[in-house]
Amino acid sequence: MNFPAKFETTAPAAQADPESPRKRFRRRHIAMGALALVLVAGGSWSLLDHGETAAAAPAPPSVQAAHPLVREVTEWDDYIGRFAPSKTVEVRPRVSGAITRIYFRDGDTVRKGQPLFQVDPRPYRAALAGAEADVASAQSALALAKSDYDRVAGLTGDEAIAASEIDQLRTRVRSATAALAAAQARRRERALDMEFTTVRAPISGRISDRRVDAGNLVSGDNNANATLLTTINAVDPIYFTFDASEALFLKTQRDRAESKTPASLQVRLQDEADYRWKGTLDFTDNGLDPRSGTIRVRAVLDNPDGFLTPGMFGNMRLAESGTVKAMLVPDEAIQSDQARKIVLTVGKDGMVTAKPVELGPMVGGLRVIRAGLAAQDRVVISNYQAAVAGSKVTTRRGQIQTDPHAAPARSEPSEPVAAQATLAN
Numbered sequence: 001m002n003f004p005a006k007f008e009t010t011a012p013a014a015q016a017d018p019e020s021p022r023k024r025f026r027r028r029h030i031a032m033g034a035l036a037l038v039l040v041a042g043g044s045w046s047l048l049d050h051g052e053t054a055a056a057a058p059a060p061p062s063v064q065a066a067h068p069l070v071r072e073v074t075e076w077d078d079y080i081g082r083f084a085p086s087k088t089v090e091v092r093p094r095v096s097g098a099i100t101r102i103y104f105r106d107g108d109t110v111r112k113g114q115p116l117f118q119v120d121p122r123p124y125r126a127a128l129a130g131a132e133a134d135v136a137s138a139q140s141a142l143a144l145a146k147s148d149y150d151r152v153a154g155l156t157g158d159e160a161i162a163a164s165e166i167d168q169l170r171t172r173v174r175s176a177t178a179a180l181a182a183a184q185a186r187r188r189e190r191a192l193d194m195e196f197t198t199v200r201a202p203i204s205g206r207i208s209d210r211r212v213d214a215g216n217l218v219s220g221d222n223n224a225n226a227t228l229l230t231t232i233n234a235v236d237p238i239y240f241t242f243d244a245s246e247a248l249f250l251k252t253q254r255d256r257a258e259s260k261t262p263a264s265l266q267v268r269l270q271d272e273a274d275y276r277w278k279g280t281l282d283f284t285d286n287g288l289d290p291r292s293g294t295i296r297v298r299a300v301l302d303n304p305d306g307f308l309t310p311g312m313f314g315n316m317r318l319a320e321s322g323t324v325k326a327m328l329v330p331d332e333a334i335q336s337d338q339a340r341k342i343v344l345t346v347g348k349d350g351m352v353t354a355k356p357v358e359l360g361p362m363v364g365g366l367r368v369i370r371a372g373l374a375a376q377d378r379v380v381i382s383n384y385q386a387a388v389a390g391s392k393v394t395t396r397r398g399q400i401q402t403d404p405h406a407a408p409a410r411s412e413p414s415e416p417v418a419a420q421a422t423l424a425n
Contacts, residue, residue: 059394060350060391060392060393060394061383061386061387061391061393061394062383062386062393062394062395062396063346063380063381063382063383063386063387063393063394063395063396064380064381064382064383064395064396064397064398065345065346065378065379065380065381065395065396065397065398066378066379066381066397066398066399066400067375067376067377067378067379067400068327068328068329068369068373068375068377068379068400069327069328069329069366069400069401069402070325070326070327070328070375071325071326071328071363071402071423072323072324072325072326072423073323073324073325073326073328073363073368073421073422073423074319074323074324074421074422074423075319075324075326075360075361075368075421076266076317076318076319076361076421076422077248077317077318078315078316078317079242079243079244079315079316079317079318080242080313080314080315080316081240081241081242081243081267081299081313081314081316082240082241082242082311082312082313082314083238083239083240083241083308083309083310083311083312083313083314084238084239084240084241084298084310084311085205085233085234085235085238085239085310086234086235086236086237086238086239086300087203087205087233087234088231088232088233088234088310089202089203089205089231089232090228090231091116091117091199091201091202091228091229091230091231091232092220092226092227092228092229093117093119093196093199093218093219093220093226093227093229094196094199094220094222094226095119095124095193095196095197095220096119096217096218096219096220096221097119097120097123097124097197097217097218097220098119098120098215098216098217098218099117099118099119099120099212099213099214099215099216099217099218100118100119100120100214100215101117101118101214102116102117102118102210102213102214103115103116103117103118104116104207104210106207106208106209106210107206107207107208107209108206108207109204109205109206109207109306110201110204110205110206110207110232111201111204112201112202112203112204113200113201114200114201115198115199115200116199116200116201116207116229116230117198117199117210117229118197118198118199119196119197119198119199119218119220120197121194121197121198124190124193124194124196124197125194127190127193127194128187128190128191128193128194130190131183131186131187131189131190131191132187134183134186134187135180135183135184135186135187137183138176138179138180138182138183138184139180141176141179141180142173142176142177142179142180144176145169145172145173145175145176146173146176148169148172149166149169149170149172149173152165152166152169153166153169196220199229201232202232203232203234204234205232205233205234205235205236206232206233206235206306206309207230207231207232208230208231208232208233209230210229210230211227211228211229211230212227212229233310235303235306235308235309235310236302236303236304236306237300237301237302237303238300238301238303238308238310239282239298239299239300239301240265240267240279240298240299240300240301240314240316241296241297241298241299242296242297242299242316243289243292243294243295243296243297244284244294244295244296244297245293245294246288246293246294246295248295248297248318249284249288249295249297251263252281252284252297253284261280262280262281262282263280263281263318263319264278264279264280264318264319265278265279265280265281265299265316265317265318265319266278266279266316266317267279267299267301267314267315267316267317268314268315269312269314269315270313270314270315275315275317277301277308277314278301278302279299279300279301279302280299280300281297281298281299281318282298282299282300283297283298284296284297284298285297299316326360326363326368326369326370326421327368327369327373327375328363328364328366328367328368328369328400328402329343329366329367329369329373329379329381329400330365330366330367330381330400331362331365331366331367332381332384333367333379333380333381333384334357334359334367335354335384337354337356340356341356341357341358341359342354342355342356342357343355343357343369343372343373343379343380344379344380344384344387344389345373345377345378345379345380346378346380346387346393346395347378349392350392350393350394350395351390351391351392352380352387352388352389352390352391352392352393353389354389355372355373355377356372357369357370357371357372357373358370358371358372360421361421362421363402363421363422363423364402364403364404364423365402365403366400366402366403368421378395379400380393381398381400382398402423
């Protein structure tokens with residue numbers, strides 16, 4: 001009869017732990033699955049993190065780098081000017097009359113003293129003959145006066161005449177002498193008129209076209225109202241005039257004070273690629289234009305064959321400071337950073353650095369660097385897009401070379417540098 005009592009004592013224990021073995025097994029299974037998920041997730045995150053690290057650190061880009069090319073160059077200032085004759089003369093007659101003959105063809109090159117026009121000489125020949133007759137008459141009158149005076153000047157005693165008569169005879173001699181001098185002066189004047197009937201070239205040079213033809217009457221009043229017959233321009237040597245800056249004026253003044261040779265220059269014409277015409281500075285004006293701040297400057301050039309003609313325009317370059325040692329880099333290596341110009345260089349550790357530079361002109365297809373670079377710097381000369389300041393690159397050895405066939409290029413208008421440069425010989 002004790003069995004029911006035992007049953008009653010075990011019932012409360014079952015109520016205190018109602019979880020069955022099946023439930024405990026299920027809970028353990030769920031816990032193990034959760035742990036597995038955590039481990040799998042952790043491994044996945046670890047793999048993702050390693051993948052991102054590998055993607056964030058690619059191999060550095062490769063670029064070519066080279067030291068700047070150091071060469072002797074001559075820097076030039078550019079100007080535009082116009083050719084002008086070294087001498088110019090307006091040919092006008094000095095006597096009036098009809099043109100009877102023309103001795104030249106329009107546009108000829110004439111020599112000094114060469115006959116150009118002939119004015120009808122007949123009236124002047126007749127006037128010269130009359131002047132010569134007057135001279136002969138004056139000479140006869142003088143001879144007679146001298147003879148009368150000599151006859152009585154040596155008389156003495158009873159043959160002597162009054163002193164007043166002797167004075168009269170002496171006065172006649174002086175008057176005859178003066179009359180002869182006047183007649184001789186008129187003869188010289190008529191001879192000059194006769195000579196002026198042939199109009200000759202006052203200078204050597206290229207003559208223009210004739211303004212009058214044979215048969216026309218011309219006026220020779222010996223003033224500005226005289227008829228213009230033609231003009232002559234001396235073209236060997238020939239002048240080249242241009243307006244220069246105050247800086248050039250100061251340079252020429254200092255060179256003159258130091259007794260240096262005149263600055264050399266070169267000129268090319270509009271249809272020429274090379275600067276084949278050479279000359280030197282010859283003259284600077286006596287003052288600067290207060291409105292523009294420029295001064296008129298003149299150069300002189302040899303023109304033996306007369307090819308250069310007054311009035312032609314030309315591009316001139318003037319040696320700025322002689323021959324200088326310059327560093328050259330490819331123009332493509334120059335980059336803009338707002339208002340600055342920079343060049344990318346590579347250090348020994350492979351880091352890219354941007355260096356601000358001062359640009360010069362182009363020469364041989366390369367850009368002159370005035371300041372900002374050193375000869376030992378390694379300049380990036382390829383793959384410019386991949387090279388960024390502050391990044392790391394691998395370098396291959398490159399070389400900078402000039403292109404002798406490259407046409408000279410102007411500098412940017414905003415850059416206060418010489419417009420051109422050439423490699424020194």
